Amino acid sequence: MTTRTGFSVSRYAPDRGPVAKLTARDSVLRRLDWPMLLSSLALSLLGALLVWSATRGRTELNNGDPYYFLFRHLLNTGIGLALMVGTVWLGHRTLRGAVPILYGVSILLILAVLTPLGATINGAHAWIVIGGGFSLQPSEFVKITIILVMAVLLASKVDAGDQLHPDHMTVAKSLVLAALPMGIVMLMPDLGSVMVMAVIVLGVLLASGASNRWVLGLIGAGVGGAVLVTALGMLDEYQINRFAAFANPELDPAGVGYNTNQARIAIGSGGLYGAGLFKGHQTTGQFVPEQQTDFIFTVAGEELGFIGAGFILVLLGVVLWRACRIARETTELYGTVVAAGIIAWFAFQSFENIGMTLGIMPVAGLPLPFVSYGGSSMFAVWIAIGLLQSIRVQRPMTA
């Protein structure tokens, strides 16, 4: 293995020009997973259109500029792409060394949310307002941190060839490291993110080859924890109401059940072809709250119909399928575990987000990866794509 850039190219080859380098059979560009990249980009751009449609008429949000959110979403996508390129350039292996620092910074950031620096949006005290209209949602980045910190711990001995599977001590340590930020996020309270993190931990453990007892134990603990949290009344009323409304959406159509009802009406009225972009009554009439963020899928459902909304599912499917391939094909457990964590994250968060708009999951404030408006989420998912690309680029050439 070479060291300088991690390329498996022989450095005894003749020097090549930059264009030749990029087009060579073994170049980074050629080794990137293009289906995943293009699907992610397509999701982001489709998201831009949907966000535009959802916010065009919301003058109280866009200050009279119908393109405000369109541009912001495109800008976020651009920054996300840059972050991805940076991540690929750094490489997931290089990041290994930075994981303790990342972890520390993450903990500080989410602790900052709990201080007066944090801001409450939609009942969740999960934001840091930076100023100038920018705000940061650290819990999005914490998802990456948890994946990386657990992967480093669980894979180090296995990748070193010292053991076949991580031992109990290592698993326990990794769980403690994951539990700390999760606990803080729980205090915000940002239950949706905690749920995603729990699923990430589960995915990571599964892929790491940790003993079945840990996996089953974790599932048991999750269920037990949920019961305990409810029983102890640790949930806020709005969270309980969301679950109640999920169980019975007709409960209070003007109140708690309103979101779910309107979302379902929006999607259901789309039919096969949809009303056409900008032509959805539910969307233009602003009947669905939080439509540019958590309920962005309703815009697709209403205006683009089964074909458009189904296309989003297909694109997500492509991203996840390529991610699964990457997880399978990499030679190190570290890469596998990181990929599995990202798969668990994307899959569960997408399922929860779309599922709640379709009325098969309770409402939780989670964005739809790539599509929902929101910088922190956009940056985090593109960094995750960068990690996946890095894992793919750096795997040995299978010839």
Added chain:
Amino acid sequence: MSNIPETGRTPRVRIRLVVIQVLVFSLLLTLGGRLWYLQIRNGKEYTDEAKNNHVQQVVQPAVRGSILDARGVPLADNETRLVVSASRTELMKMKDKGKAVLTRLAGVLEMKPEDVINKIRLCDSETPKPCWNGSPYQPIPVTDEATTQQALTIREASEDFPGITAEPTAVRRYPAPGKARTAQVLGYLSPVTDQEIEKAKDTDSPFLRSDQVGRSGIERTYDKELRGKAGVTRYEVDNLGRVMGQTKSDPGIAGSTLVTSIDARVQAVAEYELAQAMKAVRQETDKITGRKYEADAGAVVVMETKTGRVVAMASQPDYDPNAWVGGISASDYAALTSKKSNYPLLNRAIQGQAPAGSIFKVVSASAAVRAGHGFNDRYNCSSSYSLGGRSFANFESKGHGPITLGEALKFSCNTVFYALGHQEWQRDGGLKPKKDAHDWFYRTARDFGLGAETRIDLPNEVTGRIPDRQWKQSFWEANKDVWCKQGKKGGSYVEQIAYESCLEGNQLKAYDSINFAIGQGDVLVTPIQMATAYAAISNGGTLYNPTVGKAVISPDGKRVREIKPAPHGKLPVGPETIRDLDKGLRSVVEPGGTAAWRFGGWPQDKIPMRAKTGTAQVYGKQTTSWLATYTDDFTIVMTISQGGTGSGASGPAVRNIYDAMYGLDDAGNQDLKRALLPKPQKTLPKINPDGTIDAPAVKPYDPEAQKVDPEAGGATPPLAGPPPVWRD
């Protein structure tokens, strides 16, 4: 790295990765399946729900069509009034439920605050009128008589009157041209009820919340045509109710104009003369009861004989139909529906029924001919007819010897018809009727259209009653329990009757038959039935459905649907008998006839008059006066309940109506310039290119106009009856 395979995976990790992949894709499949279920399988349902979500309707009520008389004079139209309305929903949002605003409003409108507050409360079973029985979401009219000044005050200080509007609005008006109220014929409107909206929801003319619906008269019969279609503009609104665009708008269609066959001038004369006749007869003393005549109700019908079109129809007591406009007040409503006022809402021309008395004798004469008796054979008009020990007297117990049926009509001889009725009853088997009994008298009555609706285009017409064997049987079955309980042998008169009825009330007795033959007893007829029958004798035998509506004209005047005269039957006798009847009825106004004294000076050679008087006895009441008359073109039937004799009470009134129509003076001189309607109005009023119809002026009826000017002198010698001095 020797123990790790090239792919870097232990079997455990490999299997787990497959598990993850399977889980991930089953989640995606679940979403796809649910998406299909919502959008494709149940899509329709959600599309409908979405529609309700964001469409608001604004309704512009259609202007109700006018009702015109035969020449285009409006009997019902609309006027623009300043209507002050209160929005209940807005008021109820206020802390004091709008009390302060309404009190302020009452001050401006010079009304009592509680009256205003009562007007906007919602009707329920416990709330007395006034109350609002329309939709609570609709502006509720507080007054439709606001002055311009009041409306301006409200509009200029709109911040002091939240939820209150003052708008010019088209309001129904019944202008009563020439004092022709035409009240019961026109009917009235009231707001649509929830049940009606629900019922008409899926029909082709659904109701709107703001609609007024015709409740009686032609307003009801032609409600659909007159109502038009309200314009509906559908606005798309967002979740805050802000208007985002107009989706669809149905332009309203104004209601069609209904031209009736009523002639406002003749109507005014008929109404005046009916009221006058009743007033006059109340001054007279009834010889039988010794009391003044009550004349509690009356009706007159003027009809075209060759078409069945109603030229005038009046019913007493009457009312001002404008009382209903803008919501009827509690006191008005109580007055219109109380026993004391004797139910002026009833149109007694079609809803009042009484025994026909002698005007029934045209039916009896026809029945006799059908039974095989010759019209011109001689029948003994004795002074009385005895039956089973009882004697049935002729009117004023006068005999005329052997006479024809025509003369029997002229003298209104009862005994001739008693005998014929009795004879036929016996031929049918008497108390033990034959299987194939002819029942000529009863059958002929039915064939003359009695006992059934005439199918006039007015709602709630009553059928009257033909007391044949079947009716006797069912009436007895319905009442025998009461009779048997009340009845007592040898008790008081009532008890004795009840006793007899209990025993054999189901039998058609000889007594019933002879009574029926002169239109007495249990038989009941309506004025419109008799008018239809007499018109049929006049026109050669066709029974027409009487009609008030003549044509429906679209608001732009382009489409005209004429309501053609429609016959529903033929008289059951041949043309010869009809000619005989006609001759007999003509002799009634000629010297010796029962109505002759009322038709002194009538130009019988120019305008041959036929008439039949009737004085029907009603148990426990004074006699009902009937007068049925016709010329070649018109028939007039008048009745006055508890009004005495036919010629006495109704004669002058009917004569005056004819005089006004033909332009006759008391001496029988015709002045066509003065004639209101010497010939039936055949043509429809002229429709202007813009769809409007000009109304000719209507001069009020002057009853003095036909008095003979003593200086002009030149009266032609009287052609019928005694001289005019006989008139009251």
